[in-house]
């Protein structure tokens with residue numbers, strides 16, 4: 001009697017394990033379909049003991065993403081042999097991973113951009129607080145110091161998340177990357193407006209910034225909470241980028257700023273590299289695509305922008321001191 005009961009329990013347990021294994025899609029006749037449904041969905045469902053550890057999910061070296069990656073590699077090789085051109089998978093080109101990084105070239109270039117932003121910001125900081133004279137109340141004469149400081153911090157934040165996103169492309173890193181880039185673009189638009197129109201008084205500064213901040217916040221909330229619409233985001237970013245470049249270019253020409261030539265080179269350069277974002281070509285040898293090239297070209301432009309900020313600080317300080325005498 002006891003033996004029969006044990007046998008029934010064993011059979012039931014085996015059935016339960018078997019059905020769980022089949023649900024996971026690693027065994028059995030329906031495996032390809034199940035794996036496919038796992039690939040299409042973004043959630044890892046099921047009880048905790050059937051899920052992969054968190055660190056594996058983060059590193060994306062789990063069964064699902066590895067299968068997806070190797071499937072795409074095999075598919076691309078086949079296409080190449082048959083003379084076909086590379087195609088996008090889930091809206092993105094296929095990159096060859098290196099040392100666990102998904103897009104190694106873009107990661108390295110983002111890190112380099114971050115380093116150049118840091119260098120530019122530190123050299124601006126040293127110039128303004130230690131080399132140029134300060135007011136008796138220990139403030140800078142240059143009225144836009146705070147704006148450039150915030151710009152530097154937002155830029156570094158943006159490049160940091162860009163490096164993280166290109167290392168691991170998951171929903172969270174994509175949202176953080178998009179949001180920080182939009183915040184930076186919105187803030188640099190505020191900086192352009194305030195510098196070009198010489199907005200110095202606090203009340204006018206608040207009046208000018210509020211609509212831009214409201215718009216940027218709404219757009220970030222829309223991307224994060226409603227729909228991460230890539231096409232719409234590109235349009236919003238290009239619109240904000242083009243507006244600020246036009247403001248800088250016209251202002252430099254009209255006011256004959258001493259560093260107008262530097263500003264124009266930066267503006268034309270930024271306009272040209274924006275084309276790289278729009279003209280999208282597949283990664284060369286699986287590594288360098290138009291986006292990676294764009295990250296390479298922003299490095300000298302970063303240097304140029306900070307060089308202009310330092311020139312502007314010197315120019316404003318000296319003209320304010322001349323006025324005071």
Ligand SMILES: [Zn+2]
Pocket residue numbers: 106162166291295
């Ligand atoms: Zn990027």
